[in-house]
Amino acid sequence: MSGQSNYNPKTGIEKWLDARLPIIRLGVDTMIFPSPRNLNYWWTFGAILAVMLVSQLITGIILAMHYVPHPDMAFDSVQHINRNINWGWMLQPMHAVGASMMFLAVYIHMFRGIYYGSAKNPREMIWIVGMVIYLLMMATGFMGYVLPWGQMSIWGAIVITNLFSAIPPEAAGTAVTQWLWGGFAVDGPTLNRFFSLHYLLPFLIVGMVILHIWALHIPSNNNPTGISIKTKADTLNFHPYYTVKDAFAIVVFLMIFSYFLFFKPDSMGHPDNFIPANPYSTPAHIVPEWYYLPFYAILRAVPDKLMGVVAMFASIGVLFALPWLDTSKVRSMRYRPLAKQFFFLFVLVCLGLGWAGAKLPSDLVFVTGVDADGHEVGLTFVWMSRILTIYYFAFFLVILPILGLVEKPKPRPASIEASVLGTDKGDN
Amino acid sequence: MLKRIVSLAIIASFSAGAVFAAGAGAKNKTQDWHFEGMFGTYDKAAAQRGFQVYQEVCAACHSLKYVAFYNLGDKGAPFYDPEYPNPNDNPVIKAIAKMFTIIDGPDESGDMFERPGITADKIPNPYANEMAAKASNMGAFPPDLSLITRARADGSNYLYSLLTGYEDPPEGMKLSPGMSYNPYFSGGNQIAMGAPLTEGRVEYTDGTEASVDQMAKDVVEFLTWAADPKMEQRKRTGWVVLIYLFLLALLLYGSYRAVWRDVKH
């Protein structure tokens, strides 16, 4: 797909520019680009993410004009933005709710990738760059949540930075933690550097998104059948076919975003973050933002602190290896009856882990009876997390590798065109 | 199937917020508030009475530091008067500000001095600092109330339940000295704030009977405004945005159908 160009400069000035800086050619070839003709709405989330990223950048830059990264003033400055700055009452929640919406979109985007085998050959690099984006998003979201300097901000920061103190002091655990803090506790220097990095990382994300889309333009999109493009009849140009479809999906997504932004702005935050940070008063229950909850559950599922941290990082690390762990030659799980069921179970497990992450480990999922002292007993959330964590890892390390070798896939259409027209039901 | 699971996922992630709601103490009493729902607005008369309760009762111990007097006359605020788009001109706001004493300074000789409030002042803190506040309240700190209804789960109902929830302690329970029993309190069931509202504690200027229930509802209306003063503006804008996006979505869907008309997919 790469190599050919659809751009023919006509005027003299276009030719002159094209010979020196072929930027119009770049734009044209990005838009007039053959895409499979059968992409469904799950393929619109990449465009939705791009729009959300731009929205976060714009609102964030405006917020940074008024925000003060100082422990005595950060909380007040966020209130000042909400109460006194023109449109601040909209921009501040737009940025906060927007972060949640972006994670919602990215999770759908990633589940899509797993289900349709988009991570696999020849799209491994799209996936890996995607994973780098995801890591950057997690870091950005975490540091952003610290900035308003409420109770969950500081205590979230204390809990997460303390994870590094799980590394034994001999192996520089203490040194690393203090280096992150810029002192001996989460305090002013921590807040100031988090602000600096929170401003920097989104631009790294932008750079990575450019690589992501560049890598996408080599093999073109995967599609719901998982079959590679064979002839021109399998494709449509990105513009206008997918620009208009993406635009429609973006607007629908923005409606959901607007509903939360204007009518439920607090629903994705935590009430404790409306209490100014106080390092001497620990909240009853420290919870991260909803989009980290599954990983928080994995962290707490392991009794040993260091191993918990290892498990948590491994749960993200294993995703990098997905292109090679899914050994099936068939990309789309549409034609993989067993893999499909394990996949849906995996989605439920991720949701279950998120649920467990929001609860105290000793809370009960369900009650089976009472013990001798009259206390209720039953399945605790920490045990539920343990069971779900095992499935989480088994899905990648056992189920996907083995299934690819033993599963008998259903017959696939001969081509994308044939699947669309319903003319051919042969297998290949 | 995929669709169903993903919609489940969306619902589950958004209700994760609600998972945190379970706090200590008794379940909140719920009220139908005027400000609830997509069309909700503040009941201005109730919020004005609520300000009176704050001023005459709560302000003795609790600050309201993010609220300036002129904010009380902003659009969507309890004392908004369309005749005075600039609240600094509003005589009601000027009169309220004048009732408070502000410590200003230093003056030319380096001394602090007292003067009556002006509309640009913030509502003053009853105590010089946090230590002074604790010293006057047996070591307990009366928190600033400007965000209180958002700083507690289900905050408006919580505040209403707290204010109307003082009871005699259950038989056999010994209260620590100076503490009152309140099963709704988020920090356990003993609170260092004695029941602030008693029958007829204020005399409402509009003649409403000042029952504990009435005063509690009114002060909740006022403090909910204080915590979210742009709510009316936000919801109004929200409707405009949603309707605009809906029409745009229709238009784009039409374009999508037109562009794809001759393509089987």
Ligand code: HEM
């Ligand atoms: C800021 C975040 C991101 C943006 C703006 C973004 C953007 C895009 C866009 C525009 C596409 C093409 C349209 C589509 O398939 O939806 C795409 C495809 C893809 N993305 Fe992302 N992406 C982001 C994050 C991620 C992450 C975190 C992953 C996974 C770890 C990922 C994995 C993929 C894969 C595998 C494809 C190819 C899909 C296919 O062709 O079937 N992306 N991305």
